[in-house]
Amino acid sequence: MQLPPVIPLFDSFEFIQVGNSVVNQYITQISMKKVADAGLVIEHASDWLFEQKHNENNYKAYRSELTTFLHWCFDVVSMSPIEVTRKDMNHYVDYCQAPPIALIGYFNVPQFKLDKMRDERVPNPQWRPFVGKKRLGQIQPYALSDNALKTKMAILSSFYSYLTSEEYCERNPAQIWLNHSRFAANRQYQRQHHEDDNSLAFTELQWSYIMATVTALAETSPELHQRSLFLISLIYCCYLRISDVSARAGYSPVMDQFKRNQQTGIWSFHIPLSKGGKRRSVAISKALLDALVKYRQFLGLTDYPRPNENHPLFVRHKAAGRGRDVGILNANLGIRQVRDEIQSIINLAAESIEADGFAQDAAQMRKLTAHNIRHTGITHDININRRPLSHVQADAGHESIDTTSQYLHTSQIERHESAFNKPIDHLKGIGD
Secondary structure (H helix, E strand, O other): OOOOOOOOOOOOOOOOOOOOHHHHHHHHHHHHHOOOOHHHHHHHHHHHHHOOOOOHHHHHHHHHHHHHHHHHHHHHOOOOHHHOOHHHHHHHHHHHHOOOHHHEEOOOOOOEEEEOOOOEEEEOOOOOOEEOOEEOOEEOOOOOOHHHHHHHHHHHHHHHHHHHHOOOOOOOHHHHHHHOOOOOOOHHHOOOOOOOOOOOOOOHHHHHHHHHHHHHHHHHOHHHHHHHHHHHHHHHHHOOOHHHOOEEOOEOOEHHHEEEOOOOOOEEEEEOOOOOOOOEEEEOOHHHHHHHHHHHHHHOOOOOOOOOOOOEOOEOOOOEOOOOOEOOOOOEOEHHHHHHHHHHHHHHHHHHHHHOOOHHHHHHHOOOOOOHHHHHHHHHHHHOOOOOHHHHHHHHOOOOHHHHHOOOOOOHHHHHHHHHOOOOOOOOOOOO
């Protein structure tokens, strides 16, 4: 099979979560020989891209830039994106301004096409990551305009912001490059920091509407939404990523992940392999344990999981129509199904809160997605439930307490109230 000189990594959004055998083989080789976390990076990138599915133009622009950047990381410099610095970004910009001639095409073609002989989608051998221009049939010297360069770096900055929110990396080299570039005066490409911006988490009010919505649905339509209720409760209470509760290559969550310590009687939820490549056990609350019992009773199971119980954590309502679980009913939900189910609950809760007169809250909620529930659980535990940072750090799987500390949040009103009555002289009045 003829392949292009650079392998496109992401098909159109209809196919991105199905996977592609050629891409999988390429990433496997990269992981084994060059960049150990290439597979994890592709998973994160696919999740981020899939969130752009409602805007086709954004999706196409984002996947093209990601493909070019990851080609440079994997093939050119053999470096993980989380290792990239501002200096490396300068080298990437140089590469984009003068790419190899073999990687420049002169007409737009699809990145993937259907191979009728193989009955599968394959990389289009005519595709190239860079597009040049011709004038009167003559090839013109390749040039990257300032606007195109700014767009490239803005897209990468957005991707790094996503990786940071997922705690997969701790810096945004694309934004750092922009802040120190000749484009720095253009505010459009600078991140705006608002001290009260807590957009990575639902507020108490917003979260109360989500829980009220899914609880009501579980009562009126238990056959559909008992699963939804426990799914959202588990992600929130245990700070889980969507990939922690979804079936994916090499992982299918089961009831045995709820484990009871025989000596202490304490229950925890065990995550054998997260997207960060770590395993951890999360302490669970009595409220979540009660929710587990209720969910299992609905499923017709014993109150508590038995050791080595391989019953799927979140079973399908209908048999899978394609993929490795085709025709199987008693199988775990995949990442797309989990995300879509939670998103539908968020949208319903937004409609409810808007009907009650909280239009701004509704607008904010519609911008948040399933992965924000993890951040909400962490934020609420630190700022509302007052859990010690070290406890939250362990349960969240943060390597550094500094990462956990970023979730500390106080508003202007809270700071004003705590400062209003503080004295200047603590000894004044003693003995008067």
